[in-house]
Amino acid sequence: MEGLLPDLEVVRKDFPILSRTTPDGRPLVYLDSANTSQKPQVVIDAMVDHLERHNANVARAMHLLGAEATEAFEGGRDKVASFIGASERDEVIFTKNASEALNLVANTLALPGPRQVGPGDVVVTTEMEHHSNIVPWQMLTQRTGADLRWFTFDDQGLLDLSQVDELITERTKVVTFTWVSNMLGTINPVAELTRRAHEVGAIVVVDASQAAPQLPIDLAAMAPEERPDVVVFTGHKVVGPTGIGVLWGRRELLEELPPFLGGGEMIETVTMERSTYAGLPHKFEAGTPPIVESVGLGAAVDYLAALDMEAVHRHEQAITAYALDGLSGVPGLKVLGPLDARLRGGAISFELDGVHPHDVAQVLDVRGVAVRAGHHCARPAHAKFGVQSSTRMSSYLYTTPAEIDALVEALHYTRSYFKVD
């Protein structure tokens, strides 16, 4: 098949978990990578080496281990900055996950400062967001008296861009949207939406949680007016560990925002009466940061960069096209989202007539095929289709066509098990 990663079998060997089997000896077919990705040995080894040989707290420690740990931790930041083409390493803030990154922005926009959101202001999101890019903005608008508005999407899962003029106006202070939908798979037009938002002076916050694993991101290559002001993603979906998320922000914006969490590391000086705050990135990193996680994430993005994100993207597209094709042969199966692999990422949600998604996932699991059933943290997008939940398969760089075959076959079996027809 064209487009697959060269040496796919060799790549798969990098991921120890892929050789696991089910209790009755079936190979594991992991199709839940939009939920979390598996980790290559190099990431695990980097973390082990750090914990066994270089562990210390960072920044504050002046001794040998402290210097090594600081270099390793800050090295993770450098690698992340270069992975996304950030012009400045200090624009990369480590959070605990993508959700905290989004909350950080939403929370600090509620505080006094040049960017403060208030009554009458509008925050625009979309109906296809992950809950982590809806709830923080609900909280922000509820607390400040601003209005939350949103783009809807059509039957194909594409944003209704005819709403742009109505939604993005002089009142709009923030436009936020997911680059790639974790439920529909849709890839949204980042450049276009950003340009429109910038025309009215709004800031643009892009949730790249699903994009960063799948697409090359090169901030430096974007035209400034089309470059979002904030891009967030999460470590555990880019073959890195849990416990770390990334918030990249344009320096001027990050400097305008007040600090979020207060405490160690983020201060300049503290008296009992008042404190002043450190510069970027530390201003937004209160407390001991995710040290071993930065080491793991650094190894992870290096691994992806070595595979080449263009190649990873091609692989995802090839597998996604093959999967869409295979799924179309399952009677009663309806894909929720774009049917053209070129318009989408690798998460494919679907309904199967007559079998509830939980039951689909259960039967698949017994056959070793791991998919997700539920609302995938996107209830509003499900509500749009009049359903509570769906089944979702999501591939990644280690997914093979044979695994897609196993999925399709298991879906046929599911139908026969539940005697649908």
Next chain:
Amino acid sequence: MEGLLPDLEVVRKDFPILSRTTPDGRPLVYLDSANTSQKPQVVIDAMVDHLERHNANVARAMHLLGAEATEAFEGGRDKVASFIGASERDEVIFTKNASEALNLVANTLALPGPRQVGPGDVVVTTEMEHHSNIVPWQMLTQRTGADLRWFTFDDQGLLDLSQVDELITERTKVVTFTWVSNMLGTINPVAELTRRAHEVGAIVVVDASQAAPQLPIDLAAMAPEERPDVVVFTGHKVVGPTGIGVLWGRRELLEELPPFLGGGEMIETVTMERSTYAGLPHKFEAGTPPIVESVGLGAAVDYLAALDMEAVHRHEQAITAYALDGLSGVPGLKVLGPLDARLRGGAISFELDGVHPHDVAQVLDVRGVAVRAGHHCARPAHAKFGVQSSTRMSSYLYTTPAEIDALVEALHYTRSYFKVD
């Protein structure tokens, strides 16, 4: 020496990093455990096993790996609950570190709800807090118009409890203090302060970041009126990984507090217009939680429990007494904090006449002795002594008397290197 952990040499073998040497072949003497602790092999192995064999996202996933990962993650919560004697596992919330836990409480107290802090209310802290237990309360009181007040301490580093009646009044809504000071070493009277705070209906937030590693904590054994409402600590100081902190809170209080971060996992249902929130502990855990970190932390507290926290505490006291004795023989050295080992934890900060703390730490480092120099995130406590910074040695369960000897000898060398006298 009496009080040391039995089989100390065997215990030390559990910590791979302790066999490291400096570039010129000296053994590493790690006396910076109050900053972060070293990790035993079982913790590292538990994390590796999880990443290599059981990695998946939790709660949301219904497949084999998802069930295993969820069990492993929630198992970490069970272990932490039992480590501190929490009556309910769901009262244990995972944050990213102790700092986030403190910010979570301070932030949610600013929001509308039965516990909301407002103008005229008083928040009481102490002058010996870590910045992470000062800055969040400064932010809270500044934002709400409440007053921040604080206990001072005396020359011995003991809180001035004569201020209790003046500070803890009907206006007081929150009393917060560190159980064990990370700079002075002081152990504060948790039961007494808590009882007094409860008499006026204030809630008590205890920063146990330095206590949890060193003292047995048994919430169940405390009289209810002497039991704090919130106790926080951080994973990386209890031989666990970075990227995870613990917030234990009394259920009724946690239920009264509004949610903090919004997003996946913490919701009950979401529409574009509004959301409702999940019950404890998920209400306060937005986004993908620290999964592999919970696995590591679970292994860590199990390790400590197997050693027996009473024994760990005795060890710390024996080493601390030995260190205080050794330090008293260094001319011009002044300890900042209690001189009686029974009144204190294992962090000993000191000044050395004529040599700046940085320079002390530097010379020590060249001799393989890792200590911390700086303000230890406790500038107000340093200001009290009229200094910017100090040198701090901090022992832990793996510290030997011979390591203390090495420190003392290196301090003598430092004096001669800088030609003091």
Next chain:
Amino acid sequence: MSAELDSLYQEIILDHYKNPHHKGLRDPFEAEVHHVNPTCGDEVTLRVHVADGVVADVSYDAVGCSISQASTSVMTDLVIGKPVEEAMSIHEEFLTLMQGKGNVEPDEEVLEDGIAFSGVAKFPARVKCALLGWMAWKDATGQSLDSQSISSQGGTDD
């Protein structure tokens, strides 16, 4: 493999799923609750009518998987017509079965069709599904009793 599935999806379960008992929302009732499984989005709206200390009716509307639908249906069969106390003890028994990780032997005398769920206990991710309707029932029944004690208190006040 099919044996593993069959232990989960017993015929009784699939029957109740296809033909749920007592479904639909009915009057009279003292309490109506709405429960959600936040993980997967399954929902149930459930009403309880208690009369003279007896569970006179349980009616519901629900969306969810076979396990949650069937278990709600079985639950209504088991509790309707029983004194509240007895119904609560059946609830306890079912809870024990579900939390037993497959090591609890169900009592058919008490649980009737409910014993079909003993296989579910071996699938930790599905235990919540099986309990959704039961938890809603317990909640609603508690509220019914509260509202009655308040209104009967109200009565003595007159």
Next chain:
Amino acid sequence: MSAELDSLYQEIILDHYKNPHHKGLRDPFEAEVHHVNPTCGDEVTLRVHVADGVVADVSYDAVGCSISQASTSVMTDLVIGKPVEEAMSIHEEFLTLMQGKGNVEPDEEVLEDGIAFSGVAKFPARVKCALLGWMAWKDATGQSLDSQSISSQGGTDD
């Protein structure tokens, strides 16, 4: 080992530490800044007086370690009396030396006593100490020039 220490604590550094040059805060000045190393708490308050494009005076008050004290002292020796542009290029040169991880050969012509800090570059944790005073000077000088261009602009407006 002592060799390693000696490469850091060269005699020149210890001399400047014990007898810092140009210490104390003096008038006149156009800008005063306060810089802190947040990690360790070292502080410097520093004033700059620029006259006719020349660094006429740099005065300061500071607490900190031997490296930060000595480097501030050496800095004042190097920049006082120099045209601002030349002083800035000395600053650049010192920065390059400090960030060179010990691989940059210092130019004694330019850096004079500053070459004693080449050993510091091998101690990443101390580089910030060595730069504290230099960064404060750069900041203050920038502010001095700004204030002068504003006041001279003010002049043309009359």
